[in-house]
Amino acid sequence: MATEIYLPQLGLTMTEGTVTRWLKTTGEKVKRGEPVVEIETDKVTTEIEAPADGVLGPILVKEGEKAPIGGTLSYVLAEGETLEEAQISRTVAPVTSQPVPGAAEQVQAPPRTGEEIFATPRARRKAHELGVDLTQVPASGPGGRIVEADVRWFADQMSAQSKEMPRVSPVARRLAAELGVDLSTVQGTGEGGRIRREDIERAAAARKAAAAPPVTPPVLTPAGPIEVLSGVRRLVAERMTRNFTSTPHFYLTAEVDASALTRMRDGLLPRIEATTGTRLTITDILVKVCARALREHPEVNVTYAETPDGPGLIRQTEVNVGIAVALDDGLVVPVIRQADCLTLAEIASKRAEVVERARVGKLNLSDLEGGTFTLTNLGMFGVDHFQAIINSPQAAILAVGRVRERPVAVSGTVLIRPTLYLTLSLDHRLVDGAQGARFLESLARLIEEPYLLLD
Amino acid sequence: MPEMREITIVEALREALAEEMSRDPTVFLMGEDIGRANGVFNVTAGLQDEFGKERVIDTPISEAGFTGMGVGAALTGMRPVIEILFCDFMTLAMDQIVNQAAKLHYMTGGQAKVPLVIRTLMGAGRGAAAQHSQSLHAWVAHIPGLKVVMPSTPYDAKGLLKSAIRDDNPVVFFEDKMSYQVKGLVPVGEYTIPLGVADVKRVGGDVTFIATSSMVQVALAAAEMLAQEGISAEVVDPRTLKPLDKETILESVKKTGRVVIIDEGYLSYGVTAEIAAIIADEAFDYLDAPVKRLGAMDVPVPMVPVLEQATVPNAEQLVTTARSLFGRRY
Numbered sequence: 074m075a076t077e078i079y080l081p082q083l084g085l086t087m088t089e090g091t092v093t094r095w096l097k098t099t100g101e102k103v104k105r106g107e108p109v110v111e112i113e114t115d116k117v118t119t120e121i122e123a124p125a126d127g128v129l130g131p132i133l134v135k136e137g138e139k140a141p142i143g144g145t146l147s148y149v150l151a152e153g154e155t156l157e158e159a160q161i162s163r164t165v166a167p168v169t170s171q172p173v174p175g176a177a178e179q180v181q182a183p184p185r186t187g188e189e190i191f192a193t194p195r196a197r198r199k200a201h202e203l204g205v206d207l208t209q210v211p212a213s214g215p216g217g218r219i220v221e222a223d224v225r226w227f228a229d230q231m232s233a234q235s236k237e238m239p240r241v242s243p244v245a246r247r248l249a250a251e252l253g254v255d256l257s258t259v260q261g262t263g264e265g266g267r268i269r270r271e272d273i274e275r276a277a278a279a280r281k282a283a284a285a286p287p288v289t290p291p292v293l294t295p296a297g298p299i300e301v302l303s304g305v306r307r308l309v310a311e312r313m314t315r316n317f318t319s320t321p322h323f324y325l326t327a328e329v330d331a332s333a334l335t336r337m338r339d340g341l342l343p344r345i346e347a348t349t350g351t352r353l354t355i356t357d358i359l360v361k362v363c364a365r366a367l368r369e370h371p372e373v374n375v376t377y378a379e380t381p382d383g384p385g386l387i388r389q390t391e392v393n394v395g396i397a398v399a400l401d402d403g404l405v406v407p408v409i410r411q412a413d414c415l416t417l418a419e420i421a422s423k424r425a426e427v428v429e430r431a432r433v434g435k436l437n438l439s440d441l442e443g444g445t446f447t448l449t450n451l452g453m454f455g456v457d458h459f460q461a462i463i464n465s466p467q468a469a470i471l472a473v474g475r476v477r478e479r480p481v482a483v484s485g486t487v488l489i490r491p492t493l494y495l496t497l498s499l500d501h502r503l504v505d506g507a508q509g510a511r512f513l514e515s516l517a518r519l520i521e522e523p524y525l526l527l528d
Numbered sequence: 529m530p531e532m533r534e535i536t537i538v539e540a541l542r543e544a545l546a547e548e549m550s551r552d553p554t555v556f557l558m559g560e561d562i563g564r565a566n567g568v569f570n571v572t573a574g575l576q577d578e579f580g581k582e583r584v585i586d587t588p589i590s591e592a593g594f595t596g597m598g599v600g601a602a603l604t605g606m607r608p609v610i611e612i613l614f615c616d617f618m619t620l621a622m623d624q625i626v627n628q629a630a631k632l633h634y635m636t637g638g639q640a641k642v643p644l645v646i647r648t649l650m651g652a653g654r655g656a657a658a659q660h661s662q663s664l665h666a667w668v669a670h671i672p673g674l675k676v677v678m679p680s681t682p683y684d685a686k687g688l689l690k691s692a693i694r695d696d697n698p699v700v701f702f703e704d705k706m707s708y709q710v711k712g713l714v715p716v717g718e719y720t721i722p723l724g725v726a727d728v729k730r731v732g733g734d735v736t737f738i739a740t741s742s743m744v745q746v747a748l749a750a751a752e753m754l755a756q757e758g759i760s761a762e763v764v765d766p767r768t769l770k771p772l773d774k775e776t777i778l779e780s781v782k783k784t785g786r787v788v789i790i791d792e793g794y795l796s797y798g799v800t801a802e803i804a805a806i807i808a809d810e811a812f813d814y815l816d817a818p819v820k821r822l823g824a825m826d827v828p829v830p831m832v833p834v835l836e837q838a839t840v841p842n843a844e845q846l847v848t849t850a851r852s853l854f855g856r857r858y
Contacts, residue, residue: 195785195816214817214855221785221816 075148076125082142083114083438090114091139092146097129103149110146115308116405116441118434125149143211192219203228241268252277260311266318305403316465320377321501324460325509329517331476331491334358337523341417351421355476356450358523360394360420363448363471364412365526366515367392373512374445375503377466386468386503395444395464396424398431405431406464408444452476458494468503471516472496495520530715538708540682541571541647544689545609547718549579552607555693556583558594559611559647568613569649569708595621595646599628599698602644607693614660615648615702618667629698630673644698645689650678651742651792652840653706658828661836663741663792666799668700669769675699675723676769680744682712684767687721695723704742704792724771728780732762735786735850738777738803739763743790743822743841750846761850769799777803778811785816786853790841795823817853822846 080090094111097103108120109129123129130148134140190207192200196219200207207219210227214220241249241256245268249256252273259276261268282299302310338353345353367374374392378385392413395406407427409420430436447464452475461472474494481490495516499509519525535543549555556579557572563586566573576584587594591612598608612618618625629642650663669676675697679685685703692699729744730751739747744765751761764780766773781787787807789800800821807819822841830836 193785193816194812195814198813212855215852218817218855220855 075130075150075154076127077145078109078121078124078147078149080112080140080142080144080146081121083112083117083119087114087116087142089139089141089144092134092136093118094136095132096120097123099129099131099147101129103127103129113304113434115304117436117438119437121146123149127151127154141211143213190219191217192224193221195221196224199224205231240266242270244270245273248273254280260314261318262314266315305400305405309403313462317462320463320465322460322463322498323501323506323509324496324498325506325513326458326494326496327513327517328479328481328492328494329520330481331493331520333523334493334520335476335491345418345421349418349422351418351425353417353421354424355452356396356448356473357417357421357424359448359450359471359473359520360396360409360412360424361415361417361526362516362519362523363394363446364392364415365519366512367394367446368413369515370508370512372508373469373499373504375468376445377468377500377503384502387466389445391443391445393443393445395447395467396428397447397449397461398428400431400434405436405441406444406447407431407436407440408442410443446470448473452493458496460496461498463498463500465500467500469497469499469509469512472498493520530717530719532713532715534711535682535714536709536711537679537682537685537703538569538571540686540712540714541689541703542573542575543714544686544693545572546575546578548607548609548690548693549575549583552693554605555607555609556585556601557609557611558585558587558598560587560589560613562586562611567611569705571647571703571708572611591617591620592624595624596628598644598646599624599632599642602629602642602698603632603640607643607645609645609647609693612646612648614656614662615650615664616659616662618646618648618664625668625674625698625700626671630671633697634673641696642698643693643696645692645695646698646700647689648700648702649705650702651704651706652824652829652836653742655831655833655836656705657831661829663702663794663824665700665702665740665769666793666797666802669799669802673698674770677701677723677767678741678769679703679767680707680729680739680741680765681710682714684721684727684765686714687719688723688767691720691723694720699723702741707742707745710745721767723768724773725768726764726766726773726776728762728776729765730761730763732760732784734760734784735762735788735853736777736780736784737761737763737846737850738780738787738789739765740769740791740799742792746841746843746846747790749843750850753843753847754850757851759850759854766803772803772806774806774810778807781807781811782814785814786850787815788820788822788846788849788853790822790846792824792840794826795821796826798823820849820853822849 090112092110093113096111097109103109103123105123105126107123109123110121112119112121127149130150132147134146140146192207199221205224205228210219210223212219213223248270254273254276256268259268259272261272263269279299279301283301338355338358342353371388374389375386376389378387391411393408393410394412395408397404397406409423412420427440444467446467447470449461449470450473451459452473456474458474459472461470463470476491476493478489479492480487481492495513497509497513561568562572563576563584594610598610601608612621629644632640632642650665652661665676665678668674677688677692677699679688689701692701730748737747747763751763754761762780762784764777789803791799793799800823804819804821822845825839827839829839
């Protein structure tokens, strides 16, 4: 019997995946659980395992091509079985179009028309109850049927989206209808994320550019064709826009004396390197400092939550510190979980390990989830200080600049001391100025007197 | 909680017969080899010694004759419990069962009643071949005027047989020959189970198994196997086909949205089809997957054990069928 290898849903924001590498070739023996294909999503690169013992069937989505969630990538066939038999078994799954080898578009879940929908009675009843349009719902049931769980999942997605759905100006709405632009795909740049006329025009132009590349330069961009963002870059663009436009930020900055911090790092570095092989960084110590300060200030270790009754917050019990890591084409924030319970050596090795995996694109979803606070350090790039965008729904992010010798006034005289600038960005819905200031004060104290970490 | 002890279905049935005979002098037994031979499967062991030859009557091999005597005795006010050893032999007494016992109360405008119990055996598994291995309960469940009971545990067997004997209608009571040694807890004292009340043998949330008689154990085994995979199966035992407890069945199906009906009768035109039709009719909007059925293969039951086993649904088949109702998990 042919067993389908399909693209699983690896995260809530995932809608499609790209096949980056086939680890097995057609006709090659595979064992159940053995990785057969490498997939890249907007967040992670991961391997998909063979669902059964057998030989790999024809490859339906080639390397570099995309497939939607649930799209068939190949089959595991019994030895001697041919694709025809596999295709016969596919005819009971009407949602995915006939797999034609090599044609990625054919594998995309097609927009279904009314008479082609296969949904269970229970799913239809639930769809009716929730006002869900079944033509939009991805099917996960046997034989490609839409089942109740699909409808519930889709409704959840819709309600999550509609809460985030920005307002649209009347002109933009009319223009969108005229140009056939789907408002849900447009990122608003107006006040509070409101979609304006310019956004529609830009979306229409981008669509045109995407539809027929390469194009003659459109009017709006005489410098060259518009490049539609994809992958991590696109995700960063969408997230940052949303975070920055929907989160009321305020900023607090302090310059702190880094003498003790650098001394501590220099003293611990050879020791930790000898035991773990990892070079301790200022960032590692700052992770520990942040974790400690967050324990002292649980009011900052919170996340924002929308509720039916309005804005809400979740008091996080764990202190999980994310570290912003620059990639060639974007940025990811792997999380050091329960950083308050780890030693510096543990933090350093954990950090070195996730950063390395981030750079080679091997992060798992679990590496990225659960953060309650974020640390971003641009000191190594010679930045003195900067303001970061909060990684919502977290309440705060700490932006750290470089340690540099600067003139400091101490008791009426000017001294030269290594200092660094801390800039906290805080979500004013969750934290007020005074609370933020007390948290920053704790951070500063722990940096200036790091032995306090031991009390 | 009443005091309980563990006994077999055979023992439970014997207790029910003995208790009802002690309680009501009109109750008597008739059948082949039930007295001196103690019953072919030992159900009536010792009862002739205890109640005498007048109340535990050995008959010749004459199903039509003693079934007719049972109908007649019932009409005169007795409560006969007759035994048709294998339900395959009901064929010989069908006129008495279908045209006489089932009809007389109706045709006399309610003046006559036929409080007759017909105990009979169903089920494959003993290599008894095509004429001694069938499960023909659907035949009698098809007939208005007959009640049909199919116990799966000692507790149910005793409580239901006592109710069947006290019932004023003809009741056909099916005992599965392979389940006779199934053990279970049974209260020490008096109790009855009303006819027409299903029992949820295992509570679950993802899929409903509606299983009768011999298939209840199969369904419980399959539910246990599925639990390892994170699928929670509910097992509903209707216990009586007529009257049928639709409410309990529908309630479970509405909860889970998926259902497999499993019964040892032949699949075609059988009990599973009837229950499936009721579900399709009354719980259509709650179904999240097609209604599935498992029954005996539509062939004469073979004698050779491996072939015989292949004709009867088993737990692995039920697991596979149940799994097919679940798609990809998110």
